[in-house]
Amino acid sequence: MAHTLIARQPILDARLRVFAYEILYREPGSPDRAPRETADAASFSVLVDLFTSVDLERFLGGHRAFFNLTRTALLRLAEHPVGVGRLVVEVLESVPADEEVQTAIRHLRREGLEVALDDFHLGGGHRDLVPLADYIKVDIRALDPGELAEHVQALREAPAWLVAEKVETREEWERCSELGFALFQGYFFARPETTRHHRIPTNRAQVLRLVARLQDPQVGLEELAELVSQDAALSYRLLRLINSAYAPAGEKVGTIQGAAALLGVEGLRAWSTWLALALLDDTPGELRVVTLARARMCAMLAPEVGMAEEQGFLVGLLSTLDALMDTSMDRALAPLPLVGAVREALVHRAGPGGRLLEAAEAHERGDWALLERRGWDPERLAQAYVAATAWAEELKATV
Known part of the structure; x- marks a missing residue:
């Protein structure tokens, strides 16, 4: 093929x-x-x-x-x-x-x-x-x-x-x-609904505060693990994820500290962010699968635009935050202490991260002509898209 x-x-x-x-x-x-x-x-x-x-x-x-x-x-x-x-x-x-x-x-x-x-x-x-x-x-x-x-x-x-x-x-x-x-x-x-008032509902505000804290670069591995441990639903989902997708065969991870040791700082930060957003249970499940697949695809393609895989994953992960939070991307990102490259990609579709997002979104809607004009290798994109989508489907029940 x-x-x-x-x-x-x-x-x-x-x-x-x-x-x-x-x-x-x-x-x-x-x-x-x-x-x-x-x-x-x-x-x-x-x-x-x-x-x-x-x-x-x-x-x-x-x-x-x-x-x-x-x-x-x-x-x-x-x-x-x-x-x-x-x-x-x-x-x-x-x-x-x-x-x-x-x-x-x-x-x-x-x-x-x-x-x-x-x-x-x-x-x-x-x-x-x-x-x-x-x-x-x-x-x-x-x-x-x-x-x-x-x-x-x-x-x-x-x-x-x-x-x-x-x-x-x-x-x-x-x-x-x-x-x-x-x-x-x-x-x-x-797509987010158009609403007369842009105030974020209380439960979503709580989630956003948690996401903001998770993004703080000053928070180390031990503090991140403690932060995740304070939320029972988040802890439960993270352990399910770890034991279904990351834990070595025959081994079980039963603590957040064990998950932190396995994932490392950036891995724990990225996955906890995703799982926190997934707690917004009034958003369509397909949006979450699209987001997860997009994050994985962006991570796989990140080296080709000179971006770290962890940053590429985060760009894809937060690219539907406006829809998840029912507000504009600017407002959704305002409380998050993101590095400049990630914010530029999400708000302005600029820089290496912007190029990643453009490619992922164009592929999702089948805009092959745009991908060709931007010089993407068709076979590489096809492999990344299929692999990322299959991976997201496997994790759907977990997250």
Whole structure:
């Protein structure tokens, strides 16, 4: 799977739990420069590579994978099904609903795969495919409120789950939920709500004070361990983390002092910060997984921009602090005594840390063109992203 870039975007249920991931990818050779026949072949080969070269159980965390295919790749998949029980084939709006395509869809479903109609529109050419679909995705930004309600009403009797695409705010999520959508896709879970007052609620203020103390460079290992020990929930989670991911085989770490000795100052500081933020239990769980994977990816890539791995991890770790705290990044960081390079990266996206964040966020949303312009090595990014995401999925239950 050399030089293939992949990312994943969550599809959430009404309780903001991950239901599936849409796989975003770029084929070798870049589809905008390749002949159509090459792109068709590449689309299918990338799918096969994903199921044979990537540990999808770890990468997807046990969830379904939605995957866009061209018409030719769709027909080839029907001849040689892969990903049975895990794959949801997305039929693009550009794929004609001819008899050959319908026959392929029926065969895929008989083989145990599921089918989604992407960017469905009542005025498009996919109405004949509605009875064959398991999911119907509707771009809410392509329709005004009246048209959106009309689409939901028309699809109410369809034997498929309705998926609202490009949901960017909690208000949109709530409106789509009221209309009858069952699943939601977009970055609304990672955005802070707009509020009239910016005062941080008491429980969050307590967490932020703890995070600030953890960041104080004057606090040594012994004092850090004592600070963590004063919070029962934080101590519990840290010990779970240590014993599941760090402790040598056959050994158990039963004290915070033992965890401190194993992690060292920077390790204890970074992980305690993350676990403290994870105590904000009213934030979507997927945001925490995204944050953890981003921190790991930034740490892995940090040497390539001349930054220490510990600082790269911290940059990624705090990059969603505004969403976690429901305020601006400036206000969220104000109490934290961060070193200049970390603060510049988080507030202004400047310096080496800013370059790391730009790369990680671009990869998450599949902005391959930007990554190329910035000179990132595609294969290196793909390896780091897959490894970081799988690692975060493994730790999800712990943190």
